[in-house]
Structure formats: structure tokens, C-alpha cells
Amino acid sequence: MLGAVGLTMTYGLSGFPNFAHAEFITLGAFIGYFVADQLGLGLSLAFIVAFLVSGIVGFLCYRGIFQPLAKRGATIIHLMVASIALGFILRHSIGAIWSWRPLYFTTSWPAFDLGPIRVTGLWLLLIFTAVTLAFVMHLILTRTKIGKAIRATSSNPELALASGINIDRVIWITWFVGGGLAAIAGIFRGADTQIWPMTGWDIILPMFAVVILGGIGNFYGAIVAAFIVGLAENIGVVVLVALGLSTTYRIGIAFVILIVTLIIKPQGLAMLFRRA
Amino acid sequence: MDPLLYGLDLVVFIGIFGIVALSLNLEFGFAGLANFGKVAFFLVGAYTYALLSQIGIPFSLCLIAGGLVAAIFGLLVSLPTLRLRVDYLAISVLAFGEILRLIVKSEDFAGGDWGISVAPAITIAGASPHVGVLVNIGLVYFCLLICFVIAQLLANSPYGRVVRAIRDDEVAAEALGKDRAKYRAQIFMIGSAMAGLAGGLYVQYLHYVLPGMFVPMVTFTVWIMVLLGGPANNWGVLLGAVLVELFKYGTNLAKPILPIDPINLQYILFGALIILVLFYRPQGLLKESPIKTKALELVRYGKGVVNNKASK
Numbered sequence: 164m165l166g167a168v169g170l171t172m173t174y175g176l177s178g179f180p181n182f183a184h185a186e187f188i189t190l191g192a193f194i195g196y197f198v199a200d201q202l203g204l205g206l207s208l209a210f211i212v213a214f215l216v217s218g219i220v221g222f223l224c225y226r227g228i229f230q231p232l233a234k235r236g237a238t239i240i241h242l243m244v245a246s247i248a249l250g251f252i253l254r255h256s257i258g259a260i261w262s263w264r265p266l267y268f269t270t271s272w273p274a275f276d277l278g279p280i281r282v283t284g285l286w287l288l289l290i291f292t293a294v295t296l297a298f299v300m301h302l303i304l305t306r307t308k309i310g311k312a313i314r315a316t317s318s319n320p321e322l323a324l325a326s327g328i329n330i331d332r333v334i335w336i337t338w339f340v341g342g343g344l345a346a347i348a349g350i351f352r353g354a355d356t357q358i359w360p361m362t363g364w365d366i367i368l369p370m371f372a373v374v375i376l377g378g379i380g381n382f383y384g385a386i387v388a389a390f391i392v393g394l395a396e397n398i399g400v401v402v403l404v405a406l407g408l409s410t411t412y413r414i415g416i417a418f419v420i421l422i423v424t425l426i427i428k429p430q431g432l433a434m435l436f437r438r439a
Numbered sequence: 440m441d442p443l444l445y446g447l448d449l450v451v452f453i454g455i456f457g458i459v460a461l462s463l464n465l466e467f468g469f470a471g472l473a474n475f476g477k478v479a480f481f482l483v484g485a486y487t488y489a490l491l492s493q494i495g496i497p498f499s500l501c502l503i504a505g506g507l508v509a510a511i512f513g514l515l516v517s518l519p520t521l522r523l524r525v526d527y528l529a530i531s532v533l534a535f536g537e538i539l540r541l542i543v544k545s546e547d548f549a550g551g552d553w554g555i556s557v558a559p560a561i562t563i564a565g566a567s568p569h570v571g572v573l574v575n576i577g578l579v580y581f582c583l584l585i586c587f588v589i590a591q592l593l594a595n596s597p598y599g600r601v602v603r604a605i606r607d608d609e610v611a612a613e614a615l616g617k618d619r620a621k622y623r624a625q626i627f628m629i630g631s632a633m634a635g636l637a638g639g640l641y642v643q644y645l646h647y648v649l650p651g652m653f654v655p656m657v658t659f660t661v662w663i664m665v666l667l668g669g670p671a672n673n674w675g676v677l678l679g680a681v682l683v684e685l686f687k688y689g690t691n692l693a694k695p696i697l698p699i700d701p702i703n704l705q706y707i708l709f710g711a712l713i714i715l716v717l718f719y720r721p722q723g724l725l726k727e728s729p730i731k732t733k734a735l736e737l738v739r740y741g742k743g744v745v746n747n748k749a750s751k
Contacts, residue, residue: 179526180526180529180530228714231718232717232718235718235721239473239524239525239526240467240471240473240525240529241717241721243473243475243526243529244473244659244662244666244713244717245713245714245717247475247659247662247713248659248709248710248711248712248713248714248717249710249714250710251656251659251706251707251709251710252706252707252710252711252714254706255702255703255704255706255707255710256703256707258703259703259704259707368533368534368537371530371534372534375527375530412538412541412542412545414537414538414541415538415541417534418531418534418535418538421530421531421534422519422531425519425520425523425527425531426519
């Protein structure tokens with residue numbers, strides 16, 4: 164969910180799917196690992212540094228590549244290809260620096276049983292962070308000037324520009340925040356499983372399912388859709404096991420959701436949140 | 440490895456990826472469709488070939504079947520998205536490719552991680568490896584020639600003009616009564632069929648098929664060929680295929696003298712190359728040429744009247 168929120172916001176504002184978002188996640192996971200484990204500075208600092216680094220990379224990517232390309236009249240396809248190209252550069256630079264062997268966070272988490280389910284401290288922290296960040300983002304989007312500017316730019320850039328909003332600045336801030344949120348998602352993902360240069364790419368397709376199901380550029384839609392896709396994947400795994408199929412088809416569930424959404428309601432859940 | 444064999448190997452790969460690049464050019468260059476899952480149809484063709492050749496079907500039928508099955512898959516995947524914006528097609532086809540790769544990886548009939556070994560299409564008893572590769576070059580370039588002729592005919596026919604018109608202005612084309620989803624679906628099927636054919640050629644040349652051969656990078660290698668060579672120019676994309684394959688072989692040869700892993704370097708340079716091309720030469724090395732029609736000839740060579748509108 165944390166990753167998808169950033170993706171949906173940059174998608175909605177800039178009008179193209181940024182495939183390099185996967186690499187913002189990966190980069191976040193590696194920066195987090197670097198700060199927390201290689202430098203030994205603790206996890207809280209890791210979150211902050213990863214947020215900043217990925218955010219700045221996100222901003223630089225937009226400012227340095229996508230914005231000038233769009234100004235030269237690149238089509239949406241060109242922008243998508245550029246984002247994938249950028250993804251390759253980032254992913255393989257990471258691969259060249261940290262190598263392709265999977266890495267693991269050394270922090271261990273207290274685990275305890277909650278009824279029949281085993282819960283780790285990491286999951287609790289994840290749930291807590293996700294809820295807090297969603298709430299903070301909600302407050303920013305509805306109560307602050309920049310939040311209102313983001314929503315205005317997302318729904319009608321020309322009108323926002325005419326109302327005196329500096330839409331370039333709004334989009335820059337969105338890319339920064341989007342990259343930063345991706346980094347946090349990356350650290351959680353890395354801590355839960357492993358870190359390697361494909362960390363982000365492994366979850367980019369479910370994230371696109373979330374973004375499209377939620378309605379592109381729709382913050383609340385993305386949150387609801389993240390829950391739906393997450394639940395569907397976990398229920399789906401049980402069904403897959405019951406059917407005797409391999410659980411590697413888990414990613415297929417997100418794909419089915421994606422296709423069904425496109426057939427039935429391409430605008431996603433956005434119609435539920437018209438004012439969002 | 441013997442340098443002559445290495446060079447011949449390169450020629451085969453240029454031919455095979457030339458076919459894939461031509462097919463992507465039909466979809467992206469002429470019809471404006473972003474196929475980010477080209478590798479999926481390549482995979483379908485490859486596995487169809489491998490599975491059918493296992494039960495003893497002659498190679499020519501296997502190749503044709505690979506193309507047909509890929510075309511059917513192309514139609515099925517593209518149907519939900521062809522009426523929508525191009526980015527939906529890109530995402531769903533990309534996802535489709537990843538899922539297919541997972542399926543062939545985890546199902547036993549497709550050989551799982553170990554893949555399937557494939558018998559070569561034509562074997563000549565007692566021939567040296569060089570002759571074997573030469574036979575393959577003949578086969579691959581025969582298929583490439585057919586695909587090139589089809590692509591050129593499609594591009595320069597009235598049909599091709601409709602497809603380009605839909606790319607340039609959907610609304611205007613639709614107002615003239617051209618059903619954009621129908622044309623797009625047809626182009627997507629033809630493109631997928633060519634990719635499937637290339638997939639078949641690929642596995643019969645390598646003599647095996649593995650899930651790991653069909654990573655998304657293959658798709659983007661082909662995208663680089665098309666973007667570098669020149670979208671909507673069939674000669675251009677062939678040039679692109681030659682350049683990209685040469686570059687790949689060059690970096691592999693330079694492996695011992697490079698400070699970092701050549702695979703990482705290759706991908707970083709490819710990424711940088713795409714971005715540079717998009718920045719400085721979005722039309723590619725060879726530009727899209729105007730369609731040859733009577734009217735154009737008249738304008739160009741007739742009375743010396745220069746009328747740019749007619750050349751569109």
C-alpha cells in the first residue's frame with residue numbers, strides 16, 4: 164500500500180505509469196540496509212535516510228528526465244519506455260554496488276502468538292506505520308495548502324495553473340513524497356523477506372493492479388484497493404493450495420484483478436470517491 | 440570459441456531478433472501500440488515449438504503453429520484493453536508476460552526450471568558445426584525475408600495508411616468510419632504471430648528452452664532496436680537489430696578487460712542509450728518515410744510543386 168500510494172500519485176499527476184517506481188522501492192530497501200546494518204545506525208535513522216534518498220532520486224528523475232522529455236513533446240509511450248530504461252540503470256547500478264546476492268536485515272523481531280496466528284513485531288510496526296502515514300497524508304491532502312494544490316493539479320492542471328498554483332513545484336513535491344514512501348515500503352518488504360536488486364520489480368505488478376483498481380491518481384481508492392488486492396492474494400493462496408496448484412501463481416491473482424477491472428470499470432474505484 | 444562460429448552465431452541472432460523487431464515495429468511504429476510484453480509471445484512461440492516437436496511434428500508445422508498460438512494469445516490479451524488508453528495495454532501485457540514465465544517455470548509439462556531440450560530443425564549427418572549454423576542462417580533469413588515483405592506490404596498499403604491514421608489521430612480516423620479496436624487487434628495479432636515464429640526459430644537454434652530466457656529485458660532489448668533504428672521504418676529497425684546485437688556481443692567479448700560485471704554494464708548502457716535516443720533523436724536513425732503513392736510521386740517529381748500536406 165505504501166508503495167502504491169506514491170505510484171498512484173505520480174501516475175495521476177504526470178499522466179504516465181512510472182515503471183522505475185519499482186527501483187525507488189529497491190533503492191529504499193538498500194539504503195535502509197546500508198544505514199541500519201552496514202553502518203549500524205539503527206532502523207529509525209534508516210527509515211529517515213531512505214525516505215530522503217529515494218525521495219531526492221524520485222525528484223531528480225522527474226526533474227532531470229521526465230519533465231524535459233515531456234516538454235520536448237514525448238508521448239506517453241516514450242515516457243513509459245524512459246521510465247523502464249531508468250529502472251534498468253538504477254537496478255543494475257544497485258546490482259553493481261551491492262551485488263546480486265540476496266541480503267537480509269539482521270534486526271530480529273519479537274514474535275508472539277495472537278490466538279492461532281503468529282505475529283511479528285515487524286508486522287505490527289508495518290500496520291502502525293501504514294495507518295499513521297495514511298492518516299498524515301489524508302490530513303496533508305485535505306487541510307494544507309500544498310495538499311489542496313496537489314489535488315487541484317491532479318484533477319485539472321490547466322485550471323490549477325490558471326488559479327496561480329505553481330504546478331511544476333506541486334509535481335516535484337509529489338515525486339519526492341512518492342519516492343520516499345516507496346523507500347519505506349522497500350524497507351518493510353526487505354525486512355519481511357530479503358533484499359536484492361529485484362525487490363521492487365517483484366511487487367510492481369500487484370502495485371499496478373492496486374493503482375488501476377483504485378483509480379489512477381486516487382489516494383483513497385489506492386488504500387481501499389490495496390486492502391482488496393492484499394486480501395485477495397492471501398485468500399487466493401489458500402484456494403490455490405486447495406486446488407493443488409503452485410503458490411507461485413499468487414502474482415496471477417493481482418493480474419486477474421487488473422484485467423477484470425479493465426473490462427468492467429476502467430476508472431476503478433474512483434467513482435466511489437468522486438470528491439477525493 | 441572459434442571466432443568464425445561466433446560470428447555466424449551473431450548473424451543468426453540478428454536474424455531472429457530482426458523478426459521480433461519488425462513485429463514490434465508493426466505494433467509500435469505503425470499502430471502506436473505499446474507492447475511491453477513482446478517476450479510473452481516470443482515465449483508462447485518457443486514453448487509451442489518445443490512441445491510440438493517433442494511429439495514428432497515436422498519443424499515447419501511447429502513454426503507455423505507457434506505463430507498461430509501466439510496470435511491467439513495476442514488477441515486474447517489485447518481485447519480488454521484496445522479501446523482504452525495505451526498505458527493500460529502496456530501494463531496488462533507486461534503482467535501477462537511475467538505470469539506466463541511463472542507458469543512455464545512451475546508446471547511440469549513445460550519442464551519447469553530445467554526447460555525442455557529441442558531437436559534441431561534440420562540435421563545433416565556428419566556435418567561440421569559450421570554447416571549446421573549456415574543451415575540455420577538460411578532458415579532464419581528465409582523467415583525474416585517473409586516477415587519483412589509482409590511488414591513492407593502492410594505498411595505501404597491502404598491498410599497501413601488506415602493504421603497510421605489511427606495512430607496519429609484516433610478521433611479523426613474513427614469519424615471516417617475506421618474501427619480502431621478492430622485494426623489494432625489485427626495488427627496486434629500479426630505482430631504476435633511474427634514474435635511467435637521468432638520464438639520457434641530461437642529454441643530450435645539453441646536446442647533447448649528455459650523460463651529464464653524470457654525475462655522482461657528481452658522485450659526492452661527489442662524496444663531499443665526499434666527506437667534506435669527508427670520507429671515506422673522497417674529498414675531502420677533491422678539496422679537497430681544489427682547495432683544492438685553487435686553491441687551485446689562486443690560487451691561480452693570485452694568481459695575480461697572490464698572493471699565491473701558486463702551484464703550490469705550492458706543494462707546500464709542500454710538504459711542510458713534509450714534515454715539519449717528519446718532526448719535527441721526520438722525519430723530514430725532512419726526516419727519514417729512517406730508512403731509511396733501516385734499523389735506523392737506527382738508532388739515530388741511532377742511539376743515541382745512542394746506541398747507538404749500531400750506527403751503526409
